[in-house]
Amino acid sequence: MVISMKIGIDLGGTTVSAGLVNDRMEIVEKTEQLSCCEEGAEAVISRIADMIKALIKKAGKSPVSCIGLGCPGIMDRESGTVIYSNNIGWEQVPVGWKLKEKFHVPVYVENDANCAAAGEYLAGAGQGCSHMVMVTLGTGVGGGMLIDGKLYLGKHGNASIFGHILMEKDGRECTCQRKGCWERYASAMALLEMAKKEGVFDGIKEEACGRLFFDKLKKKEDRALQVFDRYADFVAEGITDLINIFDPQCVVIGGGISAQGDILVSSIKSKVMEKIFFREMDTAQILCSLLANDAAIVGAANLLLVRK
Ligand SMILES: [Zn+2]
Secondary structure: OOOOEEEEEEEOOOEEEEEEEOOOOOEEEEEEEEOOHHHOHHHHHHHHHHHHHHHHHHHOOOOEEEEEEEEOOEEEOOOOEEEEEOOOOEEEEOHHHHHHHHHOOOEEEEEHHHHHHHHHHHHOOOOOOOOEEEEEEOOOEEEEEEEOOEEOOOOOOOOOOHHHOEOOOOOOEOOOOOEOEOHHHHOHHHHHHHHHHOOOOOOOOOOOOHHHHHHHHHOOOHHHHHHHHHHHHHHHHHHHHHHHHHOOOEEEEEOHHHHHOHHHHHHHHHHHHHHOOOOOOOOOEEEEOOOHHHHHHHHHHOHHHHOO
16 A cells, blocks of 8 residues: 655754655655855755755655645744745745645645644644643743644734743843743753852853753752742743633643753643633643654655644
8 A cells, every 4th residue: 555655844044954754744755954044045945955865765655745844933824835934034935836836736835833843743742632722831831722622823923922922021032022922931051040040050161051951950959949949930921821821731841941841841830820811710721742853754745734
């Protein structure tokens, strides 16, 4: 029997990864390269096209039925155009159309955070949760949301900008020009900043990084424990708001920091349970991402399943 395959691409500011995804939503082949965005959109698209070609070759007799591309920024989904993306430096790039012209299959373009949410819903931690919120704790805080098993995009396609809900009026300065946004308190970056400020890394020659912080946390060093408790509290405040507003079946936590798994999720979970409005009733499960970096590839490949 010939199985049809799909290709999912996750384009970020640093790397681009592409995967061949089978009908059980498993990545059977994966390839990754530096995205080298400074070379311009044409060069990046031609690099992506080469990766696709290689994957189609690997697919052998299995036909590739569609291609999905996830990248940060604002998209016109109808025309497959990236309208604006700060991270990859693109403006009005009709990437979907260009790839379609080359490969003659439908090409879907979507925001990468939405792709990751779709991936976790279809094949990861959120499987079976038709109302799902995903929160990604990375350089910033991103997210995506599924309602009734479909991606919720909002009227203008810009929903789920969770990182910029307000945590503290006139608080820490944010890249969006506002002050006090959640991501300035809940991103992995914010955790490192707080740790540095509290002297967690004092007297250490090695450059401060998340791994080093969690090493200290596992050794139960006082300052690291205190900073982590405060950080988890900030994360929990935002997640509590999201649960109070959307009442999802589950909240999936992704991003580099989710690799810490239990230690992070269990701390957030207990804090959310104290803060949530309907605390005596069944409420959303809080889960750690299962697919990690592969979530966006699986989601991008299967966008058709989660679009209205
Ligand atoms: Zn902001």
